[in-house]
Amino acid sequence: MYKIKPFLPQDSSAQLSERIAPRVREIAPSGIRAFFDLSAGNNGVISLGVGEPDFTTPEHIRAACIRALERGETMYTPNAGLPELREEIARYQQESFGLAYHSQDEVIVTVGSSEALDLALRAFTAPGDEVIIPSPSYVAYSPIAYLNGGTLVEVEAAAEQGFKLTAEALEKAITPRSKLLMVNFPNNPTGAVMSYEDWMPIAEIVKAHNLIVLSDEIYAELTYDSRHVSIASLPGMKERTIVISGFSKAFAMTGWRVGYACGNRELLAAMLKIHQYTAMCAPVLGQIAALESLRHGLPDKDHMKECFRQRRSLFVEGLRSIGLHCHEPQGAFYAFPSIRHTGMRSEDFALRLLREAGVAAVPGHVFGTGGEGHLRCSYAASPAKLAEALERMEGFMKVKM
Incomplete structure (x- = not known):
């Protein structure tokens, strides 16, 4: 009987690594996770790094899922999500943000908002298409766009402009290859928000150049000093905007992995095709939890928002008192203090702060x-951890300065 001789190269692992797709090899691991991993397992470190509420998912939401498990609700759902959940999402978007969507074909439930972003970029990006991303922005946007063939174009949302996207900066970045504009307001990492007046000139440019907008509004509920304004609410923008959101941040449901996308039915149909062949559907228990949160969890959301508002005041005032200039964040739950006056690069500052003061924060350069x-x-x-972190940071600043 003929025997096949095994091929055993001297360094098979090196040869196998060459089989990894070039774009995957070229992207760097998440800068946020890198600092989280450095502090993991060290009980003495106060972590201000990962964007996750410290609240537990409310009890009535957990109880609804326990009851569903006991009833045996463990099967697939329709690809686009439970019909009743899509109805609640459409109602919620209308009542909260003035956006009217048909639940049957203008809402898709996804595996977190991250899958919704990935679906959109896969559906709309061809090789060579330019994806415009304001900087600073969430660390995942650039890698997801790059993995899906997009050419990244960063537009600085400068601190001097309140970290807002301006029409002038956007106009300068547009070329004949421009196709998508990805925006995230309230913004991670800066906490900046955009008003109706801020969006108006942006919307005109988007329409003039026939762009599609991917609007990540995961922090929409956490807008403190005004009402959240979606770019999709401006005239002529709903049909060309995919609104992406979810339940992780405002409802303290990060581990449930439920997000959603709302928008033009033709654009969503393209996203749904990919969703059908990959995730198939979001986890059924996560969808049940999301349904319960929209039907009975709005008071919980409001309570957590008020807690974040109080913590914002405590922490931002504390940063300023120890000599760190800090833009007033109007949304999300991040402060983005400047360290320019120290003369240090953000990565060096963050590493020293972790090692010498036991406070983990994320260096700004990872956001663009x-x-x-x-x-x-x-x-x-x-509040106790925030106060302790500020005390440690003050001691670090005195030694550093």
Whole structure:
């Protein structure tokens, strides 16, 4: 009987690594997770790094899922999500933000908002298409766009402009290859928000150049000093905007992995095709939890928002008192203080702060070129931990300065 001789190269692992897709090899691991991993397992470190509420998912939401398990509700749902959940999402978007969507074909439930972003970029990006991303912005946007063939174009949302996207900066970035504009307001990492007046000139440019907008509004509920304004609410923008959101941040449901996308039915149909062949559907228990949160969890959301508002005041005032200039975040749960006056690069500052003071924060450079010279600190932690972190940071600043 003929025997096949095994091929055993001297360094098979090196040869196998060459089989990894070039774009995957070229992207760097998440800068947020890198600092989280450095502090993991060290009980003495106060972590201000990961953007996760410190609240437990409310009891009535957990109880609804326990009852569903006991009833044996463990099967697939329709690809687009439970019909009753899509109805509640459509109602919620209308009542909360003035956006009218048909639940049957203008809402898709996804595996977190991250899957919704990935679906949109897969559906709309062809090789060579330019994806415009304001900087600083969430660390995942650039890699997801790049993995899906997009050419990234960063537009600085400068601190001097309140970290807002301006029409002038956007207009300068547009070329004949421009196709998508990805925006995230309230913004991670800066906490900046955009008003109706801020969006108006942006919307006109988007329409003039026939762009599609991917609007990540995961922090929409956490807008403190005004009402959240979606770019989709402006005239002529709903049909060309995919609104992406979810339940992780405002409802303290990060681990349930339920997000959603709302928008033009033709655009969503393209996203749904990909969703059908990959995730198939979001986890059924997560969808049940999301349904319960929309039907009975709005008071919980409001309570957590008020807690974040109080923590914002405590932490931002504390940063300023120890000599760190900090833009007033109007949304989300992040402070983005400037460290430029120290003369240190953000990565060096963050590493020293972790090693010498036991405080983990994220260096601004991981959020794009516009983030250098800053530090992202999450105030989604208890007031006691925030106060201790500020005390340690003050001691570190005295030694450093």
